[in-house]
Amino acid sequence: MGYGKEVYIRAEEIMEKRRQFAEQEQEKRRAAFYRECPRAQEIEYELAGISVAAAKSVIGGANLKNQIEELMKKSLLLQNELNALLELKGYPKNYLEPWYECEKCKDIGNIDGRICGCMKALVKKIAYEQLNSISPLSLCTFESFALRYYPEIKIEHSEKTQHGHMQSVLNFCMKYAEGFSDQSHSLLLQGGPGLGKTHLSLAIAQKVIDRGFGVIYVSVPDIVMQLEKEHFGGRFDEKGESETLLTECDLLILDDLGTEFQTKYTVATIYNIINKRMLTSHPTIISTNLTLTEMQQLYGNRMISRIIGMLDRLEFVGSDIRQMKRRERKKSNKNTED
DSSP states (O other): OOOOOOHHHHHHHHHHHHHHHHHHHHHHHHHHHHHHHHHHHHHHHHHHHEEEEEEHHHOOTTTTTHHHHHHHHHHHHHHHHHHHHHHHHOTTTTTOOOSOTTTTTSSSSSTTTOOOOHHHHHHHHHHHHHOOOOOOOOOOSTTTGGGGGGGGBTTTTTTHHHHHHHHHHHHHHHHHHHOOOOOOEEEEEEEEEEHHHHHHHHHHHHHHHHHTTOOEEHHHHEEEEHHHHHHHTTTOOOOOOOHHHHHHHEEEEEEEOOOOOOHHHHHHHHHHHHHHHHHHOOEEEEEEEEHHHHHHHHOOOHHHHHHHHHHHHEEESSOOOOOOHHHHHHHHHHHHHH
């Protein structure tokens, strides 16, 4: 899963806290039970002594089989006695053991070097929360994409209406998200402001995260500013960690391409990110208000050639939905006041 390093660090911190909490609670239960039933603590000491004796027998080697069998019998008798005491007091057999959230990995996060399902779920949850903190992810679903804002008006030079065309775009995005893989095509979401490009790109992100893939969503102006500060501020490490995250995550969403401050550095940086992802077949979703001609003027033929040749283009049509929603709210507020 191509998540950022900070996601895994946060997940490991949470797993460590889970493990510590389980073990602290275990100690509280043990102390309380020993006060209630002193014999239980004596049994624990005797079991610990048997473990030490078993280790010494292994080192000594003499009559090893007989000694181990005898120690195992004593251990079993003591364990049965302890279980009987727990049952007598109305406690489960595992009352004196740590109660981990995940019994499979004991809240470590991996089993024999393989990431545990609980860790995968936690990483996905953190990634979702992280993405939701910088974007209205929970509000941007396929179900909340309102086709009523796209009228049955014919598109110029087309037999389709705006409503019919955007229904096709919605269906395409839903199918794309449901079948997403590391071999999925990259997308260019293109059209004027307020037509739903960000909404559908975030709806795709939500479904892709739910399916266990790593998604990074960034506004192009914000990310190029960050990379520029790192680069020229002397904080950009030798490995180029920030740019590596962008080029290697499972799905990268670049929102608002063309609204960033244009410099030779930003143009080169954007091209390098897109080009590296294309070369390694990492899917990318780019949204922009620019036409292809305007993109060519800003970024040059090399980048446009890359985009046209490697990305599936989805054109968004209609009128600015944000403006329509503002007018609806004003009208609703006015009616409420009246």
